Amino acid sequence: xxxxxxxxxxxxxxxxxxxxxxIFGIVRAPAAHAAECGITAGDIAQITxxxxxxxxxxxxxxxxxxxxxxxxxxxxxxxxxxxxxxxQTNLASTTAxxxxxSLQSQLLGNLNEAANFYDSEMAQLNVVGIAxxxxxxxxxxxxxxxxxxxxxxxxxxFILWAQNQNLFSTAQTRMNQTESAVAFLEAASAxxxxxxxxxxxxxxxxxxxxxxxxxxxxxxxxxxPDQSLALIKQSLASLSTTxxxxxxxxxxxxxxxxx
Amino acid sequence: MKLYDTLKQxxxxxxxxxxxxxxxxxxxxxxxxxxxxxxxVFAFLHVLETGVAVVLAGFFILILTGSxxxxxxxxxxxxxxIDPQGLHAEAQAxxxxxxxxxxxxxxxxxxxxxxxxxxxxxxxxxxxxxxxxTQATSSVSTPAATTQSxxxxxxxxxxxxxxxxxxxLSN
Numbered sequence: 001x002x003x004x005x006x007x008x009x010x011x012x013x014x015x016x017x018x019x020x021x022x023i024f025g026i027v028r029a030p031a032a033h034a035a036e037c038g039i040t041a042g043d044i045a046q047i048t049x050x051x052x053x054x055x056x057x058x059x060x061x062x063x064x065x066x067x068x069x070x071x072x073x074x075x076x077x078x079x080x081x082x083x084x085x086x087x088q089t090n091l092a093s094t095t096a097x098x099x100x101x102s103l104q105s106q107l108l109g110n111l112n113e114a115a116n117f118y119d120s121e122m123a124q125l126n127v128v129g130i131a132x133x134x135x136x137x138x139x140x141x142x143x144x145x146x147x148x149x150x151x152x153x154x155x156x157x158f159i160l161w162a163q164n165q166n167l168f169s170t171a172q173t174r175m176n177q178t179e180s181a182v183a184f185l186e187a188a189s190a191x192x193x194x195x196x197x198x199x200x201x202x203x204x205x206x207x208x209x210x211x212x213x214x215x216x217x218x219x220x221x222x223x224x225p226d227q228s229l230a231l232i233k234q235s236l237a238s239l240s241t242t243x244x245x246x247x248x249x250x251x252x253x254x255x256x257x258x259x
Numbered sequence: 260m261k262l263y264d265t266l267k268q269x270x271x272x273x274x275x276x277x278x279x280x281x282x283x284x285x286x287x288x289x290x291x292x293x294x295x296x297x298x299x300v301f302a303f304l305h306v307l308e309t310g311v312a313v314v315l316a317g318f319f320i321l322i323l324t325g326s327x328x329x330x331x332x333x334x335x336x337x338x339x340x341i342d343p344q345g346l347h348a349e350a351q352a353x354x355x356x357x358x359x360x361x362x363x364x365x366x367x368x369x370x371x372x373x374x375x376x377x378x379x380x381x382x383x384x385x386x387x388x389x390x391x392x393t394q395a396t397s398s399v400s401t402p403a404a405t406t407q408s409x410x411x412x413x414x415x416x417x418x419x420x421x422x423x424x425x426x427x428l429s430n
Contacts, residue, residue: 038418039418039419039424040417040418040419041417041419041427044419044424044427044428069428072424072428073425073428076421076424076425076428079421079424080421083421133428134428134429134430135429137425137426137428137429138425138429140425141422141425141426141429144421144422144425145422160356160359160360163356163359164356167349167352167353167356170349171349174346174349181341229360232360233357233360233361236353236356236357236360237357239353240350240353240354240357243346243349243350243353244350246346247343247346247350250341250342250343250346251343253341254341254343257341
């Protein structure tokens with residue numbers, strides 16, 4: 001292989017890896033950012049500071065605490081809304097196969113409902129007292145744990161699965177090319193090692209495909225996010241094994257054909 | 260029989276040289292009445308001929324310069340099958356995706372962020388004062404609030420997750 005060819009191949013590899021890193025960044029980083037809020041422990045501590053301030057009358061103390069609580073709960077809900085918007089943007093920009101696009105639309109609809117819930121809670125915040133702000137915070141927290149967390153995890157799994165389909169498509173093409181090469185070489189001269197290595201690659205690829213299909217079914221059937229993610233991970237692990245076997249096949253072919 | 264011999268003599272009839280030259284010249288100088296469709300076909304074939312010549316010339320140039328390897332392109336074994344760099348790149352992309360799948364959902368984790376608390380507290384105090392109006396503004400600048408603001412700036416700030424903030428605000 002000439003130097004220019006090596007450089008071209010290396011550049012292609014670098015681009016591919018950079019692309020994955022880029023996708024890694026745009027998909028996960030906003031989620032991590034959105035999960036944090038501008039609210040700090042110090043901000044929350046100001047409530048206690050007001051409660052313990054001896055210079056404040058009871059009336060002023062209540063007024064200040066209520067105003068502060070409304071700001072803090074409101075800011076937190078705004079953070080949560082931004083989180084929804086980020087997830088919505090990521091999901092909407094994901095290219096999914098046609099047979100799961102209805103699921104993608106359904107998830108986008110669920111995220112719209114989540115945004116509406118936050119709007120509703122934010123509106124209630126204007127007309128409540130201190131106990132009311134506490135109740136709203138507790139209600140939003142409870143809803144997030146029971147409804148939003150599974151939804152957001154489901155969306156993350158969907159995006160992950162959709163991204164995997166390009167990897168599977170590339171692997172399928174490589175399997176087809178390798179199969180033709182192995183068949184040609186086997187026709188010329190039987191090589192048990194080569195055939196065994198290719199059979200192993202084919203077997204692990206079949207496993208990966210069936211696990212990938214199972215992951216799709218889990219997403220469509222709205223099974224728990226943990227189940228979907230486990231299947232996605234299994235399919236990727238099998239795909240990785242497939243490539244390990246393809247390396248073996250490639251090395252064997254390199255040893256057979258004249259360079 | 261005499262008639263037959265006479266007829267055989269006809270085979271020897273030839274035009275004189277002057278007539279032959281004159282008629283040949285007239286025929287060659289007369290316009291060619293070729294049908295338009297035939298003319299189009301010939302024009303197309305001419306272009307095709309030129310195109311094929313150019314392609315062949317390019318092909319031979321590629322072979323001579325070594326940029327084209329017939330054995331690789333025509334071979335039943337595609338080069339990509341035995342290209343370890345391409346295989347490695349694809350395998351690496353899968354490994355990256357596996358790492359992506361292993362990333363836990365960040366909602367349940369708390370991440371410390373330095374440098375944001377002072378700004379956050381200052382802006383919060385400002386909004387808080389505006390919300391309370393003039394009378395409350397004087398209350399906000401009480402020693403308690405000032406002390407809190409100062410002490411917050413001096414401690415290590417921790418940005419809360421949405422759920423952590425909600426948890427604390429619900430109590």
